[in-house]
Amino acid sequence: MDFRGIILRRRTIAFALLMGVGATDVVAFDVPTPPHRPTSSKNESAPEAKPPANGQPQAETAPGEDCTAKLRGAGVDFETTQTPPGDLDGCAIDGPVRLAAVMVDKRRVALNAKPVLSCAFALQFSDFVKNLLAPLGFGAMGASLVAIETGSGYECRGRNHDSEAKLSAHAKGLALDVGAFVFSDGRKIGIDSQPDPQSTVYVKALRTAACGWFTTVLGPGSDPFHATHLHFDIERHGSNDAYRICQ
Ligand SMILES: [Zn+2]
Secondary structure: OOHHHHHHHHHHHHHHHHHOOOOOOOOOEEOOOOOOOOOOOHHHOOOOOOOOHHHOOOOOOOOOHHHHHHHHHOOOEEEEOOOOOOOOOOOOOOOEEEEEEEEEOOEEEEOOOOOEEEHHHHHHHHHHHHHHHHHHHHHHHOOOEEEEEEOOEOOOOEHHHOOOOOEOHHHHOOEEEEEEEEEOOOOEEEOOOOOOHHHHHHHHHHHHHHHHOOOEEEOOOOOHHHOOOEEEEOOOOOOOOOEEEEO
16 A cells, blocks of 8 residues: 555544444545555456566566465465356456455454455455454454454355346455454454444444445445445446445
8 A cells, every 4th residue: 555545544544433424324435545456456457568677588477476475475364266156157256365364463363254255355355454444443342353254255146136237246256245343352243233332433433444445335224235244345436446335
């Protein structure tokens, strides 16, 4: 992430924490400064052509190799995998990985469902865990985030489970559904129900701040399909990834 991205995130987090924005408010807008752009989404995966150094041929980099190297460098626990079979045309993942855990200050934040995701999404989600979910969780809850309950990530299906609709971002491994967070003191914070007021503040704040990492954030109040979980994805809505749908 560049410096401007950091500023944007800090502003977003501060906004979420201090203003307590209603999570059900429709806040689709143009973000003035896009945060870290996914490194290997479909439109960006072509390597930049560069002349060989000193006239010597350079080793070719396989597609996705740069992204998985970044995941390893970030201390993320994952393994590369294949796109699972699906019934609809177009279901495919660019650089599929199975995400097991994100390391935050040598502490493991486990994704026990081990969702299958595009490497670009895994990289973005890992950054979200490391720089928002874990530190905000510690500040709000006074305990460490130890696990995130998620869906499977990849699903070959149309939007809102309608096979006639446009393919869901899940069908490209560009989305993840989150149902709950588990903390080191044993508290489990559901998206649809929280055990105490600080948990509610945590969920509202992370939902608002998530718009700095993802192009789409949906949850309870958005529509009946998202009543029990938060949906995060990095699918583009326009010519670039600056346009956000955060409801
Ligand atoms: Zn979803």
